[in-house]
Amino acid sequence: MNNGILLALVAYATYSWSDAAIKALGGQLSVFEIGFFLTLVSGTCIFLAKPRHERWAEFWRMKRPWAVQGRAVLGVASSVLSVVAFTSIPLAEVYAIIFLAPLFVTVLSIVFLKEQVGPWRWFAVVAGFAGVLLVVRPGFRALEFGHFASIVLALMGAVTVVLMRSLAPHEKQTTMLGYLIVYVLAFNAAAMVFTSITLPTPEQAVVLLVAGVFSASGHIILLRATRFAPANQLASTQYSQIVWAVVIGALLFNEEPDAWTVAGLAVIAGSGLLTVARERIRLGKVRWNPLNRNRV
Secondary structure: OOHHHHHHHHHHHHHHHHHHHHHHOEOOEOHHHHHHHHHHHHHHHHHHOOOOOOOHHHOOOOOOHHHHHHHHHHHHHHHHHHHHHHHHOOHHHHHHHHOOHHHHHHHHHHHHHOOOOOHHHHHHHHHHHHHHHHHHOEOOEOOOHHHHHHHHHHHHHHHHHHHHHHHOOOOOHHHHHHHHHHHHHHHHHHHHHHOOOOOOOHHHHHHHHHHHHHHHHHHHHHHHHOOOOOHHHHHHHHHHHHHHHHHHHHHHHOOOOOHHHHHHHHHHHHHHHHHHHHHHHHHOOOOOOOOOOOOO
16 A cells, blocks of 8 residues: 555544544533643644744744635634534534535535536535435434534635635745644633633543644644655545544444445545546546645
């Protein structure tokens, strides 16, 4: 197996365990406290693992300030919504919905970039939404706020992908990550002041540490993976998180998916992989970059 693909699979497994740690804290700490301490830990790890050719002391220098600020604001919203989603609904359902993001990119490209989309990519979009309906089954059971949070999270992820296309060639990684970390920490700190602040217990502190370290490790490992394989080749590996969601959910949270859920997850993964394949054939690239995770 290609070393880059293997590293990417490890990275997405690491992300999945970070998300599981966040889920384990649901009901114990507020959304803002989880977001603050998670970002504090992961941001510290990322700070220590910056690219060698960049300096954190210059992260504040921007060539496209409005786009950088917009990406950071999207990251703040995504940070809060992701904690809400993971702590309120099953892991598999969160991933099922947020994996609509690559399909949203296709729709946004039609609306804002006036791109032409062929029948196969339209089929992937329709199939992806059908897969989510199989997983969530609205009308047959109650929808929770976490489902709506996941939908908005997927849409924001797609907007970020489109935004990052204009940012990536011009801005440093430290600039984009630096502003994201600062914004998320500042927002969650302010929200904690106006809501409630609870000092984590030693057990909760360990879980927060695991969540933050694993999140940062996933980011760092993905960057290492791109040294062995182009990001385009790594895009499909993110769907391995669906498997991890099912396994972790069953082992730790007694979330055993039924046949409809499994079928829906398979349809979602298939539609996403079809989108990746068609973009690679038609455009020679994949616009859903696996490094465009919209939270720290």
